[in-house]
């Protein structure tokens with residue numbers, strides 16, 4: 001049966017984040033230059049976003065360019081990736097409007113070349129009114145940097161408020177209580193993703209089993225799907241396969257599974273001490 005017929009339309013994830021990896025390997029396997037792998041990778045972006053909009057996926061976030069890519073790749077590759085991004089945005093705005101897709105960005109985008117920032121602003125303004133899928137491109141993005149930025153922003157807010165009330169920061173935290181003023185929700189409000197739900201599903205292509213500094217805070221409870229397929233070979237159908245795989249999983253968010261009938265309240269005697277378990281294991 002075609003995979004899209006197997007999908008449960010009521011359980012489409014709200015937010016899918018993708019680590020697009022393997023452009024270089026795709027090119028290497030064909031004895032082509034890395035640039036061509038990136039170019040083909042940009043095609044995959046187009047196909048995947050198109051399918052995301054068809055299934056009404058509300059949020060899709062693509063790791064397009066990390067801070068580390070910016071710092072550690074040859075200048076020529078970085079400038080090619082920038083050109084590709086520029087081309088992608090200029091040639092896809094019409095298509096995005098046709099598909100009701102709006103484009104946004106996360107990352108230290110102020111560190112990108114000014115002319116690219118200009119195109120980015122233009123593309124997001126042109127698509128801002130669309131209400132279907134939100135495509136978020138992570139550009140010059142690093143998750144640790146994002147958490148640092150969120151912390152700085154929270155500290156600035158607190159200092160400004162203390163200043164306004166004519167008290168010290170220490171007094172502000174003492175009066176209001178540090179737990180109420182510095183918690184998960186206040187920190188999350190300073191993340192680039194404050195306006196978005198956390199991803200339900202993270203997809204990584206090319207078989208690497210790591211997260212590479214991507215949305216570390218936000219993916220605390222996300223399901224992870226790793227495929228050996230290289231990003232330039234990834235198409236809409238593979239997005240649907242990943243969603244189908246996601247729909248087979250049981251998400252527990254740290255709780256017990258739906259089918260678990262064992263409850264331990266009032267059964268403290270049933271618990272073995274670690275020493276008893278170790279002794280039993282020794283004699284088994």
Ligand code: FPP
Pocket residue numbers: 020021022023024025026038039041042045062063064065069084085088137206231
């Ligand atoms: C990893 O491939 C991918 C990237 C560094 C960036 C992703 C960029 C694109 C998909 C192209 C353009 C994007 C947009 C939004 C138009 P790699 O070079 O690390 O591959 P390798 O690990 O096989 O060398």
